[in-house]
Amino acid sequence: DVKVTQSSRYLVKRTGEKVFLECVQDMDHENMFWYRQDPGLGLRLIYFSYDVKMKEKGDIPEGYSVSREKKERFSLILESASTNQTSMYLCASSLTGTGSQFRNQPQHFGDGTRLSIL
Amino acid sequence: RKEVEQDPGPFNVPEGATVAFNCTYSNSASQSFFWYRQDCRKEPKLLMSVYSSGNEDGRFTAQLNRASQYISLLIRDSKLSDSATYLCVVTGGSGGSNYKLTFGKGTLLTVNP
Numbered sequence: 001d002v003k004v005t006q007s008s009r010y011l012v013k014r015t016g017e018k019v020f021l022e023c024v025q026d027m028d029h030e031n032m033f034w035y036r037q038d039p040g041l042g043l044r045l046i047y048f049s050y051d052v053k054m055k056e057k058g059d060i061p062e063g064y065s066v067s068r069e070k071k072e073r074f075s076l077i078l079e080s081a082s083t084n085q086t087s088m089y090l091c092a093s094s095l096t097g098t099g100s101q102f103r104n105q106p107q108h109f110g111d112g113t114r115l116s117i118l
Numbered sequence: 119r120k121e122v123e124q125d126p127g128p129f130n131v132p133e134g135a136t137v138a139f140n141c142t143y144s145n146s147a148s149q150s151f152f153w154y155r156q157d158c159r160k161e162p163k164l165l166m167s168v169y170s171s172g173n174e175d176g177r178f179t180a181q182l183n184r185a186s187q188y189i190s191l192l193i194r195d196s197k198l199s200d201s202a203t204y205l206c207v208v209t210g211g212s213g214g215s216n217y218k219l220t221f222g223k224g225t226l227l228t229v230n231p
Contacts, residue, residue, distance in 0.1 A: 042223035109161035
């Protein structure tokens with residue numbers, strides 16, 4: 001089974017702090033993703049990475065950055081936390097696939113981190 | 119048109135009922151389609167992929183109509199444990215990258231005893 005592990009289930013931080021959310025996967029997946037999920041808005045993609053040291057902006061990258069120094073680890077960074085970044089953060093990973101399944105693989109999610117910014 | 123649009127729900131059904139969820143998507147270039155389920159305060163989990171010819175997994179049947187850009191999920195003989203939010207998911211976001219999954223907002227199903 002794919003295992004995607006997020007470093008914290010619950011986290012409370014203060015406005016202006018720099019916050020690090022860590023994610024590790026153990027299945028040698030090429031692709032990793034960070035989402036946030038808010039009531040009524042569904043899942044929204046923040047950033048994703050399809051290779052080590054590579055990253056691409058998702059739909060809502062403002063206020064966030066990411067780091068992928070090793071294949072198994074993808075970190076989300078809130079540069080200066082604000083109250084509107086209070087949310088559930090979900091990390092996911094996927095294979096790239098081959099042939100007709102190239103870049104069309106399902107994603108596997110971690111348990112999520114409930115982040116509260118006070 | 120929203121990228122992925124689902125029935126708003128919520129659906130409340132008795133045990134044993136058959137329930138159907140519908141979903142439409144706007145990106146005709148989307149290649150892959152999935153249904154995920156998400157339990158309350160948990161992460162989304164892959165329920166099943168959706169294939170062009172339609173596919174079945176036990177009590178669950180998924181259908182795809184590429185011409186109409188429409189996906190469905192049918193649950194037969196529903197169980198209490200089927201209570202969850204069901205998310206329709208397609209690949210290929212608005213930026214054209216097939217790495218990206220685009221999620222519908224989900225439909226909440228409650229199966230009652």
